[in-house]
Amino acid sequence: xxxxxxxxxxxxxxxxxxxxATRHNARTIAALTANPxxxxxxxxxxxxxDKTVIAQELGFPPKFGQSPFAITRGNTFEAMVKAHGCAELxxxxxxxxxxxxxxxxxxxxxxxxxxxxxxxxxxxxxQLLGQALTSGQGTLFDHPMLRLEIAGATAYLEPDVVALQxxxxxxxxxxxSFAVVDGQADPAQVASAARQSAVxxxxxxxxxxxLGHSPxxxxxxxxxxCAKDFTNRPTAAxxxxxxxxxxxxxxxxxxxxxxxxxxxxxxxxxxxxxxELASTVAAIPSRYAPECMSSCELAFACRSxxxxxxxxxxxxxxxxxxxxxxxxxDTVLGLAEGTLDPGPEHADIAEMLRRARTLRLEVAR
Numbered sequence: 001x002x003x004x005x006x007x008x009x010x011x012x013x014x015x016x017x018x019x020x021a022t023r024h025n026a027r028t029i030a031a032l033t034a035n036p037x038x039x040x041x042x043x044x045x046x047x048x049x050d051k052t053v054i055a056q057e058l059g060f061p062p063k064f065g066q067s068p069f070a071i072t073r074g075n076t077f078e079a080m081v082k083a084h085g086c087a088e089l090x091x092x093x094x095x096x097x098x099x100x101x102x103x104x105x106x107x108x109x110x111x112x113x114x115x116x117x118x119x120x121x122x123x124x125x126x127q128l129l130g131q132a133l134t135s136g137q138g139t140l141f142d143h144p145m146l147r148l149e150i151a152g153a154t155a156y157l158e159p160d161v162v163a164l165q166x167x168x169x170x171x172x173x174x175x176x177s178f179a180v181v182d183g184q185a186d187p188a189q190v191a192s193a194a195r196q197s198a199v200x201x202x203x204x205x206x207x208x209x210x211l212g213h214s215p216x217x218x219x220x221x222x223x224x225x226c227a228k229d230f231t232n233r234p235t236a237a238x239x240x241x242x243x244x245x246x247x248x249x250x251x252x253x254x255x256x257x258x259x260x261x262x263x264x265x266x267x268x269x270x271x272x273x274x275x276e277l278a279s280t281v282a283a284i285p286s287r288y289a290p291e292c293m294s295s296c297e298l299a300f301a302c303r304s305x306x307x308x309x310x311x312x313x314x315x316x317x318x319x320x321x322x323x324x325x326x327x328x329x330d331t332v333l334g335l336a337e338g339t340l341d342p343g344p345e346h347a348d349i350a351e352m353l354r355r356a357r358t359l360r361l362e363v364a365r
Contacts, residue, residue: 008153011262012047017270022050024155026196029148031295033251040286041296043261046153049271051297057273058281060300070177077177078160081225081234086140086161089173092225092236099166105132110143118156121145130211132164139164146203151255159200169219170208172200180226180235190224190239197222198244202252220245288313324349 024045032041044051055062081088085106093099110116112124122145132139141162148155161173174197178189201222205215221238228235261284269280281301288306292299306314310329313320326332326346334340335350336357342350 008258012153012258015043015262015265015270016047016049017272019049019053019271019273021048023048024148024150024157026157026159026199027192029150029155029157029199029252030192030195030248032150032255033248034295035287035289035292036251036254038285038287038292039256039261039264040281040284040302041298042151042255043258043264043284044271044298046151046258046261047271053273054271054277054281055297055301057277058298058301060298060304062297062300074177077227077232077234078175080232081175082142082161086142088234089140089161089225089236092234093163093166093223096236097223097238101166105139106142107139108142109145118145118147122147122156126207126211129162129164129170129207130213133211133213133217136165146200146207148199148203148206148252150252150258151261152258157200157203159197159204162200162204163223167219169217170204171219171221171223172197172204173223173225174200175225175234177227179228179230180237181229185226193224194222194239194241194244195248197224197239198241198248201241201245202249290314290316322349322352 028045032038032045035041041051044054052062090101090104093101107128109121109125109128112120115121121143125141125144125146128139128141129144141164143158144162146157146159148157159172160175163171163173174193176189176193178186201218201220205218208215208217220242221240223236224239225234225236227233264284266280266283269276269283271277271280282305286298286302286305288299288302288311292302296302303314312323312327312329312332314329320327323332324346326335326349331340332353335342335346336353338354
């Protein structure tokens with residue numbers, strides 16, 4: 001770790017204070033890249049702050065998340081697929097996907113000896129990947145540890161499995177317990193799994209670069225393992241990730257540096273629950289959108305704040321785009337009613353708003 005990285009880590013730890021620590025995973029990174037302009041979420045995630053705790057302290061507890069039953073079912077399904085050195089996974093790869101895998105090794109990287117630290121596991125993952133590339137043998141890596149730079153801060157990530165030598169390429173394996181019925185799965189769940197897999201692919205490509213190998217050795221498709229029909233028997237399919245890789249890669253490059261975001265925090269403030277928490281959070285700009293309701297624990301708090309400010313963000317990004325940079329609802333209503341005169345840059349939008357208001361009044365008669 002460089003001096004700059006150590007300084008940044010120390011500052012983020014101080015900012016978290018006594019708040020419970022959490023860490024990035026593929027789901028949070030995918031959600032973060034869906035709203036790269038939100039400084040509040042970027043800083044809270046970089047500081048490893050548990051946003052659920054923060055939302056509860058602010059009086060806006062999140063109303064989404066997996067049920068304990070779903071979590072238990074998912075863990076049971078994953079354990080079954082991985083049992084006995086991933087024997088069931090190998091069967092799926094050979095029989096259902098018809099992949100040629102003549103020789104397989106298996107490495108469990110959940111710990112290195114008795115050491116379960118992220119940095120040690122990351123180093124060991126790199127060593128074994130390098131050896132596998134040199135030997136050319138097909139290998140399965142269970143609980144590998146990867147990492148990705150998120151606006152200057154390091155996030156450690158743990159995909160379900162990474163497989164080598166399937167057509168000469170690494171493949172990320174994502175295990176999900178949702179059902180595939182008659183060959184069809186819920187499109188929203190498949191899309192979510194694809195975004196998470198894309199984050200892992202980007203992280204794995206970064207590791208290969210660090211090892212001096214081509215990132216092209218990581219396939220642009222992942223292997224999605226799900227429950228077949230209404231049973232616990234697994235099935236597998238290849239999922240093309242090229243669209244997700246392009247979008248998430250582009251959004252990651254747009255995230256503001258964490259160093260710059262730290263300057264937004266009032267001197268001496270932290271995210272420790274207490275009387276000062278609300279003012280500390282409010283000092284960091286957010287970028288609320290209705291899509292946040294399904295992916296960010298702070299969505300209800302940010303929505304309330306945006307409504308209080310009269311922000312057009314509460315209406316959705318499509319409406320925001322149509323309004324061409326007008327960011328206040330009072331301004332929008334004033335232009336629609338003709339009580340405000342638009343500037344030259346908003347003349348066409350004002351005309352559109354007035355026509356829409358006239359049509360609405362005619363329909364309401």
